[in-house]
Amino acid sequence: MFKISDFARLSCVSAKMLRHYDEIGLLKPAYVDPVNEYRYYAADQLPRLNRIVVLKELGFTLEQIARLLKDDLPADQIKGMLKLRRAEVEQLLHAQQARLVQIEARLNQIEREGQLPSYEVVLRSVQPMRVASAYAVVSDDKEIAQLLHEVETYVAGHKARAAGPPLVVYHECEDLEQEVEVAVPVQGAVPDDEQVAMNELPAVTTMACVVHTGNYDAICQAGEALCRWAQAQGYDLIGPSREVYLRFSAPKSMALPAEFLARRPGESVTELQFPVAKA
Amino acid sequence: MFKISDFARLSCVSAKMLRHYDEIGLLKPAYVDPVNEYRYYAADQLPRLNRIVVLKELGFTLEQIARLLKDDLPADQIKGMLKLRRAEVEQLLHAQQARLVQIEARLNQIEREGQLPSYEVVLRSVQPMRVASAYAVVSDDKEIAQLLHEVETYVAGHKARAAGPPLVVYHECEDLEQEVEVAVPVQGAVPDDEQVAMNELPAVTTMACVVHTGNYDAICQAGEALCRWAQAQGYDLIGPSREVYLRFSAPKSMALPAEFLARRPGESVTELQFPVAKA
DNA sequence: TTGCTCCTCACGTCACGTGAGGTGGC
DNA sequence: TTGCTCCTCACGTCACGTGAGGTGGC
Numbered sequence: 001m002f003k004i005s006d007f008a009r010l011s012c013v014s015a016k017m018l019r020h021y022d023e024i025g026l027l028k029p030a031y032v033d034p035v036n037e038y039r040y041y042a043a044d045q046l047p048r049l050n051r052i053v054v055l056k057e058l059g060f061t062l063e064q065i066a067r068l069l070k071d072d073l074p075a076d077q078i079k080g081m082l083k084l085r086r087a088e089v090e091q092l093l094h095a096q097q098a099r100l101v102q103i104e105a106r107l108n109q110i111e112r113e114g115q116l117p118s119y120e121v122v123l124r125s126v127q128p129m130r131v132a133s134a135y136a137v138v139s140d141d142k143e144i145a146q147l148l149h150e151v152e153t154y155v156a157g158h159k160a161r162a163a164g165p166p167l168v169v170y171h172e173c174e175d176l177e178q179e180v181e182v183a184v185p186v187q188g189a190v191p192d193d194e195q196v197a198m199n200e201l202p203a204v205t206t207m208a209c210v211v212h213t214g215n216y217d218a219i220c221q222a223g224e225a226l227c228r229w230a231q232a233q234g235y236d237l238i239g240p241s242r243e244v245y246l247r248f249s250a251p252k253s254m255a256l257p258a259e260f261l262a263r264r265p266g267e268s269v270t271e272l273q274f275p276v277a278k279a
Numbered sequence: 280m281f282k283i284s285d286f287a288r289l290s291c292v293s294a295k296m297l298r299h300y301d302e303i304g305l306l307k308p309a310y311v312d313p314v315n316e317y318r319y320y321a322a323d324q325l326p327r328l329n330r331i332v333v334l335k336e337l338g339f340t341l342e343q344i345a346r347l348l349k350d351d352l353p354a355d356q357i358k359g360m361l362k363l364r365r366a367e368v369e370q371l372l373h374a375q376q377a378r379l380v381q382i383e384a385r386l387n388q389i390e391r392e393g394q395l396p397s398y399e400v401v402l403r404s405v406q407p408m409r410v411a412s413a414y415a416v417v418s419d420d421k422e423i424a425q426l427l428h429e430v431e432t433y434v435a436g437h438k439a440r441a442a443g444p445p446l447v448v449y450h451e452c453e454d455l456e457q458e459v460e461v462a463v464p465v466q467g468a469v470p471d472d473e474q475v476a477m478n479e480l481p482a483v484t485t486m487a488c489v490v491h492t493g494n495y496d497a498i499c500q501a502g503e504a505l506c507r508w509a510q511a512q513g514y515d516l517i518g519p520s521r522e523v524y525l526r527f528s529a530p531k532s533m534a535l536p537a538e539f540l541a542r543r544p545g546e547s548v549t550e551l552q553f554p555v556a557k558a
Numbered sequence: 559t560t561g562c563t564c565c566t567c568a569c570g571t572c573a574c575g576t577g578a579g580g581t582g583g584c
Numbered sequence: 585t586t587g588c589t590c591c592t593c594a595c596g597t598c599a600c601g602t603g604a605g606g607t608g609g610c
Contacts, residue, residue: 014601051395078389100368269322282589
């Protein structure tokens with residue numbers, strides 16, 4: 001019989017860990033002195049402890065190890081747990097590889113530009129959205145702002161609550177003529193008129209997003225950053241892109257109603273969203 | 280300004296996480312209502328949050344992210360942290376790959392034998408050890424047991440405390456003649472005589488160990504398991520092997536003193552130790 | 559007798575998730 | 585007014601590490 005520190009030395013497992021394994025019932029000492037509660041381990045407990053150590057190195061949790069070490073556990077179940085673990089490790093492996101690629105991309109990028117990128121691209125999935133929206137073919141941002149104002153006024157006029165920031169969906173582009181859908185998410189519904197109607201924007205599984213802050217005229221920079229990112233990561237654009245106005249501040253050149261501008265102080269904040277998929 | 284749930288929806292970061300980031304000072308809301316403590320976030324806080332999300336995906340801790348986001352952090356430091364992270368990820372990657380190999384080996388093994396292996400091999404490093412030991416050329420286990428008894432008696436006779444289980448080091452082997460060192464670790468020292476002397480067993484960085492329980496005559500099975508393991512893992516034997524008697528029970532054929540046997544009840548437990556290195 | 563070893567709490571780790579219980583806002 | 589949202593605790597996670605404070609063993 002060995003005292004805990006001797007058994008710890010023999011097995012290269014710390015006394016604290018041995019106490020922990022005792023506590024959770026994974027490896028009970030062969031004998032516990034009833035007077036002073038000293039733990040005593042028998043030599044033939046070492047194989048079990050070694051097995052615990054090895055299974056831990058394979059990445060099993062202590063709870064899983066306890067299950068694996070039940071002596072009546074059929075080989076099929078053991079195989080099942082190993083296969084599960086294998087799948088998890090493969091998963092982790094791919095995640096780490098992806099990480100490594102991202103880190104290296106960032107290192108290269110910082111090498112070139114001397115700082116963290118000005119635009120961060122994040123992937124997310126967006127839910128379907130009920131919107132009041134108006135379609136139009138426009139060639140100018142000013143027209144979009146104007147239309148947006150109209151849709152918002154219409155929604156407000158019908159006592160519907162806006163359920164999120166307004167946005168524009170860029171449907172088709174021919175020459176300089178752009179078909180856009182100017183949309184305001186709403187809870188509930190508003191009646192249709194000739195211009196505004198209730199629509200549902202579809203869900204998008206993988207949306208690449210980038211936020212542009214400041215002068216709206218420079219938003220094309222954000223778009224370029226997003227395109228470069230998609231290219232580098234091997235993503236393709238697979239649907240109409242969106243522009244979400246998280247904070248709206250119209251360029252000075254736009255003559256918009258004063259009350260419209262007053263409600264949107266500070267620099268504009270716009271999010272570009274590109275539906276993408278791996279090429 | 281957005282309420283926490285709106286900002287959570289926009290960013291795909293849970294409200295709980297936002298509160299957490301507030302608490303640790305990573306992302307404070309732009310405004311907190313002094314009356315009801317409601318948090319309000321500004322649209323232009325989204326780029327920072329996106330950056331947090333992206334850096335988290337790279338595997339940085341929140342504390343590291345906080346450091347990375349200090350606006351006066353020089354590019355060199357950012358590069359340094361990225362390189363450090365890259366090294367860690369590469370490390371993890373290799374560890375996962377090694378794991379995967381081990382898991383697959385185990386799956387194959389269980390496929391063949393229908394159960395977990397009877398012997399678990401573990402790697403550990405062993406410290407140098409002060410021992411009282413006797414050299415001998417033997418051809419029979421019985422002689423070893425006899426010699427061990429003599430060394431133990433000698434140590435006990437000089438009132439030295441045994442500092443661990445006795446062991447045998449297998450130094451050289453020619454034909455059937457085996458040069459062995461029978462050793463008892465001691466604290467302090469004993470005087471030398473013609474047979475027993477103080478020696479130091481060297482440290483071993485990588486010792487492949489396997490525990491054999493039960494009939495000592497079958498210990499060669501453990502040795503074979505260890506050899507197969509070393510072969511499969513690409514390890515070479517690089518020094519004299521050891522046999523540690525964690526619990527000694529002599530085969531019936533050995534005529535050992537009764538008092539010697541009486542102190543060692545139950546089945547014998549022996550650990551084989553092979554110093555190894557990657558081929 | 560002295561120092562060493564063992565014991566049992568209790569707290570910390572890391573990044574939140576999950577209630578509990580209570581209050582403000584539309 | 586009702587239900588929704590927000591708030592602050594407090595506890596749990598996972599596998600221990602790190603003391604604190606006290607007692608037994610040689």
